[in-house]
Amino acid sequence: MRTIVLVLAALLALAFGHDAALAEKRIALVIGNSAYQNAPRLSNPSRDAAAIGDMLRKASFEVVESIRDANNQDMRRALREFSDKSQNADMAVVYFAGHGIEVDGQNYLIPTDAVLQRDRDVYDEAISLERILQTVEEAKTLRLVILDACRDNPFARSMKRVSALRSLNRGLIAVEPMKANTLIAYAAKGGSVAEDGDGENSPFATALLKHLPTPGLDLRQAFGLVRDDVMKATDNKQEPFVYGSLGGATVALVQTASLITTAAPETPAAAQPAAAANPAAEIRRDYESAERVGTKEAWESFLRRNTAGFYADLARAQLSKLNAEQASTSAAEKAKKAAEETARLAKEGATATEQAKAAADAKAAQKAKIDAENAKKREQARVAAAERKKRREEARIAAQSKAVSLPNPIGRAGSTEPQARAVRSTPRLDRASLWARCDALVARGARDDDIARPGRIEFCVNNGGRY
Secondary structure (H helix, E strand, O other), rough: OHHHHHHHHHHHHHHHHHHHHHHHEEEEEEOOOOOOOOOOOOOHHHHHHHHHHHHHHHHHEEEEEEEEEEOHHHHHHHHHHHHHHHHHHOEEEEEEEOEEEEEOEEEOOOOOOOOEEEHHHHHOOEHHHHHHHHOOOOOOOEEEEEOOOOOOOOOOOOOOOOOOOOOOOOOOOOOOOOOEEEEEOOOOOOOOOOOOOOOOHHHHHHHHHHHHOOOOHHHHHHHHHHHHHHHOOOOOOOOOEEEEEEEOOOOOOOHHHHHOOOOOOHHHHOOOHHHOOOOOOOHHHHHHHHHHHHHHHHHHHHHHOOOOOOOHHHHHHHHHHHHHHHHHHHHHHHHHHHHHHHHHHHOOOOOOOHHHHHHHHHHHHHHHHHHHHHHHHHHHHHHHHHHHHHHHHHHHHHHHHOEEEOOOOOOOOOOOOHHHHHHHHHOOOHHHHHHHHHHHOOOOOEEEEEEHHHHHHHHHOOOOOOO
16 A cells, blocks of 8 residues: 555656646747858858757747847847747746857857947947846746857957957957856857867757756756866867856756655665765765856855865865966956057157156066966966866775665565565676666667666666666
């Protein structure tokens, strides 16, 4: 009778969990710009957008609009309509693949008909990231903007600089969203560029298609896996980055009934995952969450909760590296402005005293820039050494907990002493054996199921071979 009750409870949990997922309003806008009229054509954005749109549909998103090669008018119309749709949405996602540039500290996405003869034309001919964020700000649970647009500025050489003080930097600039539960995922971290790729999709889009559909996988972890895949595919030349923060609840694009805990009453303490024996597991998860966010505030928050130990030391190194990088960027900008001021005074025929002072300021700013760059390199080397130590420590912990035994049914209804003796004699399986067992258990399906299989296999492995 107890077994029947548990089965009914499980079915009810699955039903209500499924209905809750369906009740959520999840919307997405997908834009892929390849055929630029006044800039080099990009091979992958249209294909990337088609694949991402298909993935989101299979994840139960209502793709309000999926547009290709959008001009200025098309993009503004689509954003206006999407903004109206997001008023009552739980989750709102915008994906853009194409050219993007940074001008004067602001990021802009480029429509296919942009000309951008002058730097100030960007205000009229491009779409600011701020405008994109406005379209998702009313969503209740998740606001997600994904930018595969961190390529080199194709207009940099031809664009006329109206103002010498208006900066034009490489790639897109890091932007921290002001509203909670908002993430901005860049194909490459602020100030660096992303590859379009030689395959069917860009390295970033390929990794997104692999990890975002994994059932039950929290977005923060999913983007961490995306980062790892892209860095491997690009030989560490491109590092995706996520800015913003979410709360403590798991936020996944694809919900999974298999992750609903329904059998807790009949699971003895001895059958809990072996990972719980590792006291540093929770600290490690906190560290990895801070690493995925990658901001000064995230590292400081981690260090407030964890003041000592291996991961605390590593977090301090990461924070020092981030401060050094920011100082280097600031020093480079000051040196650039000082050089521009020197050139301006010379062009305008300023007095010798004014020019001499400007030259001295420029020299000092250049020295500060070099010092900041050297400090950044030292901190980067320090973090690289700490990361190597971290990998060795994780390998040691993994070696200690390599053996994983199958769940012990002792204590379950109907178990007998002979059965208990049989379980005690069950050979212990390592992770590779469990993976092989689970690979055979988890059925293969259509393409979307194949994408999700690794997550289901991992769930099976973590539950000792049960699925």
